[in-house]
Amino acid sequence: MTAQADIAPRSQTLSKATADQTHGPTILIVDDFAVDLAAARGILSEAMSCQLLQAEDGEEALDVVRQQTPNLVVTDLKMPRVDGLALVSELHRDYPLLPTVVMTNFGDEQTVVDVLAAGASSYVPKARLAENLPRVVEQVLSVSHKTRDLHDVLASKSHHVEEFTLETNPRLISPLANHLESQVAHMWDRTGHHSFQLSVALQEALTNAVYHGNLGVDSELRQDGSDTYWDLAEARSQLSPWADRRLHVKVQITVERAEFVIRDEGVGFEPSQVSSPLNDDNVDRLSGRGIFLMRQFMDSVAYADNGREVTLTLTRRLQAGDTEESS
Amino acid sequence: MDAYPDLHTAKETPSPIMEAASPRVEWRSSESPDWQHALRQVGGNPGTLDEVLQIFIDEWTRLRTSLHEAAQGSDWQQLKLAAHNAKSVFRLLRLNSAQDRALALERAAARQCAVTVPQLVPIVCGDVEQSANWCLKFLQQ
Numbered sequence: 108m109t110a111q112a113d114i115a116p117r118s119q120t121l122s123k124a125t126a127d128q129t130h131g132p133t134i135l136i137v138d139d140f141a142v143d144l145a146a147a148r149g150i151l152s153e154a155m156s157c158q159l160l161q162a163e164d165g166e167e168a169l170d171v172v173r174q175q176t177p178n179l180v181v182t183d184l185k186m187p188r189v190d191g192l193a194l195v196s197e198l199h200r201d202y203p204l205l206p207t208v209v210m211t212n213f214g215d216e217q218t219v220v221d222v223l224a225a226g227a228s229s230y231v232p233k234a235r236l237a238e239n240l241p242r243v244v245e246q247v248l249s250v251s252h253k254t255r256d257l258h259d260v261l262a263s264k265s266h267h268v269e270e271f272t273l274e275t276n277p278r279l280i281s282p283l284a285n286h287l288e289s290q291v292a293h294m295w296d297r298t299g300h301h302s303f304q305l306s307v308a309l310q311e312a313l314t315n316a317v318y319h320g321n322l323g324v325d326s327e328l329r330q331d332g333s334d335t336y337w338d339l340a341e342a343r344s345q346l347s348p349w350a351d352r353r354l355h356v357k358v359q360i361t362v363e364r365a366e367f368v369i370r371d372e373g374v375g376f377e378p379s380q381v382s383s384p385l386n387d388d389n390v391d392r393l394s395g396r397g398i399f400l401m402r403q404f405m406d407s408v409a410y411a412d413n414g415r416e417v418t419l420t421l422t423r424r425l426q427a428g429d430t431e432e433s434s
Numbered sequence: 435m436d437a438y439p440d441l442h443t444a445k446e447t448p449s450p451i452m453e454a455a456s457p458r459v460e461w462r463s464s465e466s467p468d469w470q471h472a473l474r475q476v477g478g479n480p481g482t483l484d485e486v487l488q489i490f491i492d493e494w495t496r497l498r499t500s501l502h503e504a505a506q507g508s509d510w511q512q513l514k515l516a517a518h519n520a521k522s523v524f525r526l527l528r529l530n531s532a533q534d535r536a537l538a539l540e541r542a543a544a545r546q547c548a549v550t551v552p553q554l555v556p557i558v559c560g561d562v563e564q565s566a567n568w569c570l571k572f573l574q575q
Contacts, residue, residue: 140519141489146475146526149482185518187511212518212525234525237477332474 131156132248133175137168137182137194138210147181147210147236154241165189169197172205179248180207181240184215184222192222199226206247206303210236223403228303238332249281250288250306264294267360272353275321275344277314279354284309287358291365295423304404305365305421311397312369312417313354320371320415321352367419375413467527467568475526487569490523494566497523498559504543505555513543513551520562527568532561 134157138144141163148159160177162168164186172180180198184191195207206228211219219230228247231239267290273279288306318324318336322343328336343349352372359366381395401408405419469483476482497519504513521536539558542550 139515140522141493142486142519142526143522145486145489146477146482149479149485150477153477153479153482185515187515212521233522237475 131158132178133158133160134244135160135162135168135171135175135177135180137162137165137180137186137191139163139183139186143183143210143233147240150237150240151181151244155245165191165194165197168194172198172202177205178251179244180205181210181244182207183210184212184218192218192225195222195227196225204251206251208240208243208247210240220403223304223400226304229307229400238329246281246310247303247307250285250303265362267294267358269356269358271356271358273356275317275350275352275354277317277340277344280310280313280317283356284313287356287367290358290360291421294360294362294365308401308404308419309367311400312367312419313356315397316354316369316371316373316417319376320373321354322349323373363423365421365423368416369419370412370416373415375415378410378414465529465531467529467565467572469527469572471528472526484573486526487573491566491569491573494562498562501539501555501559501562505551508546508548510543510546513555514540517543517558520558523565524561527565529561529565532558532565535561 134151136144136147136151136159138147138161144161144163148161151157152159160171160175162171165182166189168180168182169189171177180194182191182194186194189197191209195209198205198207203226207226209219209222209227209230210233211230212233223230228250229243231243269287269290271283273283284306287309288302291305292302318340319326322340324336324340324343326336328339354372355368355370357368378398381398398408401417401419406422407418407420409418409420410416411418472487473480473483476486497516500512500516501520503509504516517536517540521533521540524530524533524536535554536558539551539554542554
């Protein structure tokens with residue numbers, strides 16, 4: 108038996124990449140440890156209608172992607188042969204429209220930064236997998252499901268300005284983030300992981316403004332895994348003064364730069380007081396994860412007005428295949 | 435760190451899992467699993483929890499062998515992966531001290547620390563075995 112086989116035990120029922128025969132998106136789960144693989148399978152199959160594929164390391168995952176074209180890949184980081192970081196890098200290079208979500212463990216702090224830079228769309232701490240994996244998967248899938256027909260029509264636009272004043276309704280977050288990302292994609296003729304990452308950053312910024320800003324709910328309420336956080340947000344979205352607050356979004360996109368100004372009407376906060384999720388004491392906590400993702404995915408994230416206003420900027424970078432004319 | 439009484443003096447008769455264990459481990463943690471936490475960790479479906487626990491019961495000896503062989507052969511990469519996987523099991527069962535020890539072993543392997551690794555490996559192996567015993571008893575109930 109090889110050393111890898113010792114590390115990556117595989118029971119008979121989990122021996123090869125196999126698919127559950129259900130409807131919905133096809134999701135490939137990659138983990139060398141059968142216990143974690145089964146847990147992730149159970150969580151996703153319980154939470155959403157989807158077809159699940161599985162692979163025990165990055166090398167097998169690449170074979171599965173070539174043969175079965177999943178809609179999304181959920182992968183562990185530490186695996187034999189091709190690890191999670193290498194897998195994300197290869198997928199980003201060869202399949203830029205295939206989003207990836209990374210499952211992280213205590214001790215993976217530095218690798219999280221590397222894997223997001225390599226093209227991962229988002230990450231979920233394994234300690235919070237049951238609470239967050241389905242939500243993150245649906246969020247990322249919602250981005251990747253957008254149609255690309257309009258993309259070509261709008262590609263010739265040179266300057267785009269929009270301004271929104273929205274009611275405090277969490278349901279508007281994802282559509283607005285997707286719309287804003289699509290404007291950038293049309294202007295910059297860009298698809299792939301930059302689009303996913305931009306949309307995730309915008310969703311995090313809008314989520315912070317709606318939940319923490321206008322609705323005033325504290326992310327610490329999510330730590331115990333109960334529904335208190337969501338129940339409180341739902342209740343306040345119907346009550347004054349929280350329901351009376353508005354969300355203001357200004358967007359300016361040129362062929363070189365995109366700027367998003369998001370302002371809430373909450374009580375504000377001190378951004379420098381938010382702990383990094385990569386601190387040892389904070390790695391399994393949810394607080395600070397949104398700001399961390401924004402900073403990873405955008406060129407700059409600047410707060411003003413006591414945290415009530417955040418400005419996110421992204422500068423266009425030429426990709427392989429881009430021409431000076433198209434830029 | 436917890437005190438680790440001798441596993442075999444603490445029990446009159448070894449469990450099936452302990453009979454299968456070779457070499458026998460020396461330590462036992464004072465922690466015990468949080469099954470409600472484990473159920474939440476797999477999404478709340480008892481069937482999924484049973485499946486996950488059964489997989490661990492089927493595979494724990496390989497995990498322990500991997501820890502031992504990697505340590506003896508100074509295969510630091512394999513040791514890191516094995517400790518990482520042990521850590522996942524302890525996190526699932528909310529065995530916080532065991533999780534800390536597995537993390538310490540993972541970090542010691544990353545540092546290729548030939549002093550700390552031989553001390554931690556038998557302890558983490560004991561944690562793995564004890565976890566398998568708990569899982570077996572849970573499924574038998």
